[in-house]
Amino acid sequence: xxxxxxxxxxxxxxxxxxxxxxxxxxxxxxxxxxxxxxxxxxxxxxxxxxxxxxxxxxxxxxxxxxxxxxxxxxxxxxxxxxxxxxxxxxxxxxxxxxxxxxxxxxxxxxxxxxxxxxxxxxxxxxxxxxxxxxxxxxxxxxxxxxxxxxxxxxxxxxxxxxxxxxxxxxxxxxxxxxxxxxxxxxxxxxxxxxxxxxxxxxxxxxxxxxxxxxxxxxxxxxxxxxxxxxxxxxxxxxxxxxxxxxxxxxxxxxxxxxxxxxxxxxxxxxxxxxxxxxxxxxxxxxxxxxxxxxxxxxxxxxxxxxxxxxxxxxxxxxxxxxxxxxxxxxxxxxxxxxxxxxxxxxxxxxxxxxxxxxxxxxxxxxxxxxxxxxxxxxxxxxxxxxxxxxxxxxxxxxxxxxxxxxxxxxxxxxxxxxxxxxxxxxxxxxxxxxxxxxxxxxxxxxxxxxxxxxxxxxxxxxxxxxxxxxxxxxxxxxxxxxxxxxxxxxxxxxxxxxxxxxxxxxxxxxxxxxxxxxxxxxxxxxxxxxxxxxxxxxxxxxxxxxxxxxxxxxxxxxxxxxxxxxxxxxxxxxxxxxxxxxxxxxxxxxxxxxxxxxxxxxxxxxxxx
Amino acid sequence: xxxxxxxxxxxxxxxxxxxxxxxxxxxxxxxxxxxxxxxxxxxxxxxxxxxxxxxxxxxxxxxxxxxxxxxxxxxxxxxxxxxxxxxxxxxxxxxxxxxxxxxxxxxxxxxxxxxxxxxxxxxxxxxxxxxxxxxxxxxxxxxxxxxxxxxxxxxxxxxxxxxxxxxxxxxxxxxxxxxxxxxxxxxxxxxxxxxxxxxxxxxxxxxxxxxxxxxxxxxxxxxxxxxxxxxxxxxxxxxxxxxxxxxxxxxxxxxxxxxxxxxxxxxxxxxxxxxxxxxxxxxxxxxxxxxxxxxxxxxxxxxxxxxxxxxxxxxxxxxxxxxxxxxxxxxxxxxxxxxxxxxxxxxxxxxxxxxxxxxxxxxxxxx
Numbered sequence: 001x002x003x004x005x006x007x008x009x010x011x012x013x014x015x016x017x018x019x020x021x022x023x024x025x026x027x028x029x030x031x032x033x034x035x036x037x038x039x040x041x042x043x044x045x046x047x048x049x050x051x052x053x054x055x056x057x058x059x060x061x062x063x064x065x066x067x068x069x070x071x072x073x074x075x076x077x078x079x080x081x082x083x084x085x086x087x088x089x090x091x092x093x094x095x096x097x098x099x100x101x102x103x104x105x106x107x108x109x110x111x112x113x114x115x116x117x118x119x120x121x122x123x124x125x126x127x128x129x130x131x132x133x134x135x136x137x138x139x140x141x142x143x144x145x146x147x148x149x150x151x152x153x154x155x156x157x158x159x160x161x162x163x164x165x166x167x168x169x170x171x172x173x174x175x176x177x178x179x180x181x182x183x184x185x186x187x188x189x190x191x192x193x194x195x196x197x198x199x200x201x202x203x204x205x206x207x208x209x210x211x212x213x214x215x216x217x218x219x220x221x222x223x224x225x226x227x228x229x230x231x232x233x234x235x236x237x238x239x240x241x242x243x244x245x246x247x248x249x250x251x252x253x254x255x256x257x258x259x260x261x262x263x264x265x266x267x268x269x270x271x272x273x274x275x276x277x278x279x280x281x282x283x284x285x286x287x288x289x290x291x292x293x294x295x296x297x298x299x300x301x302x303x304x305x306x307x308x309x310x311x312x313x314x315x316x317x318x319x320x321x322x323x324x325x326x327x328x329x330x331x332x333x334x335x336x337x338x339x340x341x342x343x344x345x346x347x348x349x350x351x352x353x354x355x356x357x358x359x360x361x362x363x364x365x366x367x368x369x370x371x372x373x374x375x376x377x378x379x380x381x382x383x384x385x386x387x388x389x390x391x392x393x394x395x396x397x398x399x400x401x402x403x404x405x406x407x408x409x410x411x412x413x414x415x416x417x418x419x420x421x422x423x424x425x426x427x428x429x430x431x432x433x434x435x436x437x438x439x440x441x442x443x444x445x446x447x448x449x450x451x452x453x454x455x456x457x458x459x460x461x462x463x464x465x466x467x468x469x470x471x472x473x474x475x476x477x478x479x480x481x482x483x484x485x486x487x488x489x490x491x492x493x494x495x496x497x498x499x500x501x502x503x504x505x506x507x508x509x510x511x512x513x514x515x516x517x518x519x520x521x522x523x524x525x526x527x528x529x530x531x532x533x534x535x536x537x538x539x540x541x542x543x544x545x546x547x548x549x550x551x552x553x554x555x556x557x558x559x560x561x562x563x564x565x566x567x568x569x570x571x572x573x574x575x576x577x578x579x580x581x582x583x584x585x586x587x588x589x590x591x592x593x594x595x596x597x598x599x600x601x602x603x604x605x606x607x608x609x
Numbered sequence: 610x611x612x613x614x615x616x617x618x619x620x621x622x623x624x625x626x627x628x629x630x631x632x633x634x635x636x637x638x639x640x641x642x643x644x645x646x647x648x649x650x651x652x653x654x655x656x657x658x659x660x661x662x663x664x665x666x667x668x669x670x671x672x673x674x675x676x677x678x679x680x681x682x683x684x685x686x687x688x689x690x691x692x693x694x695x696x697x698x699x700x701x702x703x704x705x706x707x708x709x710x711x712x713x714x715x716x717x718x719x720x721x722x723x724x725x726x727x728x729x730x731x732x733x734x735x736x737x738x739x740x741x742x743x744x745x746x747x748x749x750x751x752x753x754x755x756x757x758x759x760x761x762x763x764x765x766x767x768x769x770x771x772x773x774x775x776x777x778x779x780x781x782x783x784x785x786x787x788x789x790x791x792x793x794x795x796x797x798x799x800x801x802x803x804x805x806x807x808x809x810x811x812x813x814x815x816x817x818x819x820x821x822x823x824x825x826x827x828x829x830x831x832x833x834x835x836x837x838x839x840x841x842x843x844x845x846x847x848x849x850x851x852x853x854x855x856x857x858x859x860x861x862x863x864x865x866x867x868x869x870x871x872x873x874x875x876x877x878x879x880x881x882x883x884x885x886x887x888x889x890x891x892x893x894x895x896x897x898x899x900x901x902x903x904x905x906x907x908x909x910x911x912x913x914x915x916x917x918x919x920x921x922x923x924x925x926x927x928x929x930x931x932x933x934x935x936x937x938x939x940x941x942x943x944x945x946x947x948x949x950x951x952x953x954x955x956x957x958x959x960x961x962x963x964x965x966x967x968x969x970x971x972x973x974x975x976x
Contacts, residue, residue, distance in 0.1 A: 027901055050848070
């Protein structure tokens, strides 16, 4: 073949044959390139489809299948006779699907006219909207009333994308009556998330925040169900592949008797305070009142700022759980326990007498510790000392026993530590000891402090629940169980003492009510059974050591009046229930707290406890 | 199929200047393509029939192109090239489209002028080189490079990197077929490598982003990398035999972007598996090889070069799209030839095949 230079210039001779063979060679090269590229592509697809198939198949499945949690229905809370205390009520909420709502702003405006949307609700809606996808329904207003639902139903055809959705909401039919016992549920917040099992709460919106609702959250909540759903890339659910139904939460039967609870609240009337009624043998809580209460329903859907401020501003502190966290000076209600300790230590006998001249003085000190009756009570034995609440008797006894012995005895009855009731937020009060004082104030114990400890003043702080529990232990002759609302605890002997000593204290406590000079003798008439009790008055501001049991100090402004206390048990012969009453700023225990206790005990007896 | 019937039918084709084998292969591909399209559009029959009408129109164009005497468009090549260039300038001035101006709206139809250039440029180069001695010398090479660079540059400005690369590649392929010397080829290759940094600096932000995510798609799995990742998942999950026709979950559940246009091959791979991929690649291969065969047997250099480069353009489409879908090349927006939904590219490709068949059919009759 003749070789032709490509660069021979204009005079170049064209050699068609040579050109053709060059082109044909190039075509053959191209065919090879085409084949090589096709094989490379095939190789690549083999890699993806054969080599890495398993991995990509799994990722494709992952893409497609999503798990969706289903919320279980919350368990009910019932009283001991099966009366409903917390239920799930069908309610309606207004939801909007932004994707299907053409003019969202206009729609919101019209809805505001129709169903009265608050600024809070609007703000929450906007927040939610920013976090959601366009096809997800967002709640604008929950818990709509019937009128709102009806108005919406009429206008609905003009509001595309707006839907009325049924759901279950927690409802407390007795409002404030049991607010501090049941607590309430509220929207899950970030704090809740830290203590909850996220898997179980994926679909749940509300969680127990306080009270029984919180304590038994794990039982009430139930187990979440699961749906395997096929979704598209935007997360829109296309179909349900598989479904495991949620298991509803357990219904809880509390030891509370709704009737008795109601009676105790009624007995308190306008007084702020607490009433605790326990079954002595089992520790079952029959009534548990902190008054005034609040409507827990307000908290379920998020309380409005106005409502919350009103609750906070109420000087009677409705949100404060008095039986659980209210710390009160026990006052004279401590005396039965001191007396029993004295008997057991051999410092007194029931028959032994002492002379009350109106005051007590420590040897070598000038300070006078007074009786509430200025002129004194004269010569008194244990029974009269208890019945008339003779301070000097107990000053002397306390001084004789010494603080160490007193602390030890009081500790036996559970003072100074939480009772262990199945509720959150219990405080343990204060049982003063030398060690405690040194640790708290960095000071040694002074003898005068022992003296006033004998009449429940000074450092001792108790909760109404502790008082009731201690009284139950006393009435059970040392045998009782920790207070419980749900599952009764095992009864156990808390205190071991001579049988005769228990009887002596019971007789003395009976004299408080049934004796001719008993401080609470006025209530004896109302009682169907004999009972033992003890009145007490806790000072709110300091007029030390001359608390007048009979003087209600009504001349004082209410917030400076003393707290009225009462502890007791019934029936006297075979005690079955124990009670403690605290009436804040009520004045005297005998005049104010004892009648509340009597009325409640009366009802408890009627109800057969 | 009955061989006799096939022979009788194919006997009708030569007088229409159509190659029976290539025509059959193209029809097979388009038929299968419509089937995949049916699945990829969520069984949207309206879309499928619209595409079928376009393909029908494309076939009509093919038939017409096959009848036009080559000498006619050889003579008109410069004019057609200039017209196509003017349209490209027009699209930069009056074009429409999202993000990039690629479309000219003529009221009745909207079309992409860059598609016209895909035919006009090879035509121009073939017409030029046919009159020159081969292999092309320095001067011819310089002229040809200019003729390639101007339209490619205009298309890059739209910006449409994918089409620009295809147009340039078809021009370069034509030069290759024309016997461009290997040392010139290597010299040009070296020049391109040296120019890469300059090109990089002149790329649009979105183009750079595409290249970056191509190099490491997992760096932006929900953004630019999403397409590549989801496409690979679709392909890989297809396995050997695939999930079955219309059973693609990746596209039906909207994980796959544009499953009926640029990413239709991943739907195909997902539904028909590796077996389907190999068969379709073989079908494309057969079309290309048959096309090259017809091209090489044209009676003159003009026919050979034009036909060859048109067939190779078709092949480049395939390679770029199939490589892009499997993550071998960056996402540049090149459709799968004759299968992806869309009219302009199908019509221009079929017009190209019309030219190929027409040129080949005249190998003996032309004087």
